[in-house]
Amino acid sequence: MAKSPAAVANNITLLLNAVLGQDRFSRGPVDVEAVAREYSRQIAPDGFIEDIIRTDLDGCEGVLVPGDSRPRKWAIMYDAKQSPGRRAYTVAHEFGHFMLHRQMVDEDADFSGGFHCSKDAIERGVGRNIEKEADEFAASLLMPLDDFRRHLPSERLATIERLGEAATRYGVSLTAAALRWIGYTNARAILISSTDGFAHWAVPTRAAYRTGRFMRTRNELYEMPSASLAARDISPKEALLGVRQNAGVWFPEAVYEMCMKTDRYGFELTLLHFEGNGPSFQSEGDDPEDAYDRFARER
Ligand SMILES: [Zn+2]
Structure with a gap:
């Protein structure tokens, strides 16, 4: 059976913990753009994520697109209108499609042009199952559960203010941090x-x-x-x-x-x-x- 999105993200979390230390979030959130570039190069030396591009996208928040050359190189694009927290989540979501679904580009005609994701797909995993999987990957990578639980134990009341502190710690939107808490409390x-x-x-x-x-x-x-x-x-x-x-x-x-x-x-x-x-x-x-x-x- 394929690995769960959370398990795939967790491998990266363990690597980041080993390199940067368990207390890495006290120094700042995951640098998701650097991680997507470097990790994809490690696991797919012939077909990694070459570019992460800020641009104006119409009708979607983020895309993962394959290049024409062989072996394939990939690019993530995100809509320029997003706040920095939303942008981090969008890039992590597209990195999730790369990690979990990139072979579909060659196997399923629906995805020959890559993955085009709406705000609802990125924020809450609405749509096909792959959207939920990419969403789960993004949440797990940016907000590892053990760290989140240490800051907001499941029995403790989470106020909007405390969720706002979590959003700052993980470099995500308040909505993303609040949904993460809703998922485990x-x-x-x-x-x-x-x-x-x-x-x-x-x-x-x-x-x-x-x-x-x-x-x-x-x-x-x-x-x-x-x-x-x-x-x-x-x-x-x-x-x-x-x-x-x-x-x-x-x-x-x-x-x-x-x-x-x-x-x-x-x-x-x-x-x-x-x-x-x-x-x-x-x-x-x-x-x-x-x-x-x-x-x-x-x-
Ligand atoms: Zn998506």
Whole structure:
């Protein structure tokens, strides 16, 4: 069986730990462009990543393209409009396609022109399975789980401020750091991205999902509650501190809500924390683990 994306990324993590030391993140994030160039040259001396190019891409955030020469050389291109944190994640995602999928360029006509990835594919692995794999690779490479857990233990409450510190440590966007935490924490929480009062997506933790706390945003326009911080006219500072919302505002139980509002990025990120373990919930006849994976995949 092929190695999992996390295992492929972990080989690189171990190498970086050996070369730069276990405490390397206290000195700065992964230099993903240097790693992509040097590591690809080591594992594929005839067909490595030769160029990483900042350019204007229309309709996608990043691409991995094969050159015409044989043996093939490769290039990663990323859209110039991204913030530095988003850019690092985009380059890591395309490096993931190189590590995991590059042979598809010769085997599958759909990919003869390389891999062209949308914002949703890069941010959350939406689309074909290979997008989820490249996303998992990028998250594992830039935010190794053992280091992340040491900073934000799974039992500990993650505030938006603490997730912002993690984003700085790993050189990624707040969204990427928050999604990484959502993926491993034992807490019951939901992360929501919205613009102008409507949610684009909402991702629950496993524990939240198991207690029936999730929202469907895939095919429906989900309007944020009028009492939510994202919808209310309050200062970014107040929104970051958060408020306790009574039962009925979001769900039939009270939640603690925090929100990152900024005009700069044109969206709000909301974090909901539920108290205690909550009611038990099982969707009919389903193993809740399978149901969660399916929900996360289809969302
Ligand atoms: Zn992709």
